[in-house]
Amino acid sequence: MRFQVIMFKTLKDLFSIRRSLLFIIGVMIVPLVAGGMFSGGDGAALGDMTLAMQNQMVLGLFIILTFMWMAGIPLVLLASVTCGDFISKEDGEGTLLLLVSKPVARSEIIIGKFLAFMVSAILLQMIVLLMSSLLMASTMHLDVYVFNNMLSLIPSLIMYSVFVSFIFGTIATALSSLFKSRIKTIMTLVGITILIFFGFMMIRGWLGSAYEGYYINYMDVNYHLGNSYLFFVESGGLKLIPIYQGIMGQFTGTYDAADINKLFDRDIGALPPALEPKSYNTPAASLAIWTFLALALLGLGIYRFQRKEIS
Numbered sequence: 001m002r003f004q005v006i007m008f009k010t011l012k013d014l015f016s017i018r019r020s021l022l023f024i025i026g027v028m029i030v031p032l033v034a035g036g037m038f039s040g041g042d043g044a045a046l047g048d049m050t051l052a053m054q055n056q057m058v059l060g061l062f063i064i065l066t067f068m069w070m071a072g073i074p075l076v077l078l079a080s081v082t083c084g085d086f087i088s089k090e091d092g093e094g095t096l097l098l099l100v101s102k103p104v105a106r107s108e109i110i111i112g113k114f115l116a117f118m119v120s121a122i123l124l125q126m127i128v129l130l131m132s133s134l135l136m137a138s139t140m141h142l143d144v145y146v147f148n149n150m151l152s153l154i155p156s157l158i159m160y161s162v163f164v165s166f167i168f169g170t171i172a173t174a175l176s177s178l179f180k181s182r183i184k185t186i187m188t189l190v191g192i193t194i195l196i197f198f199g200f201m202m203i204r205g206w207l208g209s210a211y212e213g214y215y216i217n218y219m220d221v222n223y224h225l226g227n228s229y230l231f232f233v234e235s236g237g238l239k240l241i242p243i244y245q246g247i248m249g250q251f252t253g254t255y256d257a258a259d260i261n262k263l264f265d266r267d268i269g270a271l272p273p274a275l276e277p278k279s280y281n282t283p284a285a286s287l288a289i290w291t292f293l294a295l296a297l298l299g300l301g302i303y304r305f306q307r308k309e310i311s
Contacts, residue, residue, distance in 0.1 A: 006112025014120040031132040035139035060244035080189035083172030125161035156236030170294040174301035224286040226252025231283035245275040
């Protein structure tokens with residue numbers, strides 16, 4: 001097998017200093033701003049809380065930011081741009097014929113390029129998550145206890161980053177084998193990203209009771225992504241407090257948070273101890289659904305590339 005040659009060649013191209021710095025700096029902006037806003041600029045807001053409450057609030061914020069940003073939209077767009085170029089770029093520039101004429105199987109070309117992306121994405125995410133925790137700790141003047149708890153979550157969040165990279169990398173790879181135009185590939189991927197992160201959230205609101213009545217919940221990939229995320233978060237030993245469960249519920253439908261009034265328990269005059277999870281599927285089942293979909297798409301990409309006529 002000679003996919004290693006393709007992998008190392010692609011890795012060399014991906015590990016551009018300019019490309020890596022642009023990604024890291026772009027991702028760092030949000031935790032930096034969020035940390036400053038959350039702390040009131042001098043840590044006063046956190047200073048009024050008990051250590052236990054600080055721990056819950058900060059870890060919850062870190063989890064939400066990771067889902068939406070640090071291992072969310074920028075990582076998805078990185079996967080889309082990188083993997084979406086695997087075939088369509090070579091095809092558009094007329095170098096695909098030269099590539100397939102080498103003594104390397106077409107399937108190995110796809111596998112080599114894809115593995116190179118995964119290695120680069122994992123390394124970038126390790127840097128991003130560690131630097132995010134450091135930035136938030138410094139801007140929010142966190143206690144060492146809270147900071148250590150943030151660091152303890154990073155292994156689980158890196159595993160989720162691997163999952164996201166794999167899922168969206170396979171989608172981009174499949175589309176790259178279908179379209180010759182790089183622009184068409186990337187624009188389609190951007191549309192899919194918007195649909196997954198925001199489209200289904202609006203669809204749930206529009207459909208109301210019909211969402212469950214017509215079994216749309218089982219096809220809601222946004223829900224399955226959020227539910228998969230909870231699998232990794234809970235494996236790290238963290239249980240979100242109600243305010244963050246409500247945010248996850250609003251964005252992904254994983255908790256019963258459609259009615260804002262339900263988030264406040266009038267009988268006790270406070271938030272309930274926990275929100276009711278939407279148990280359409282277990283987190284492990286949602287993880288399996290996304291993994292199966294990703295493997296199927298990767299297989300489709302390899303199949304289409306093997307049958308592609310190149311001239």
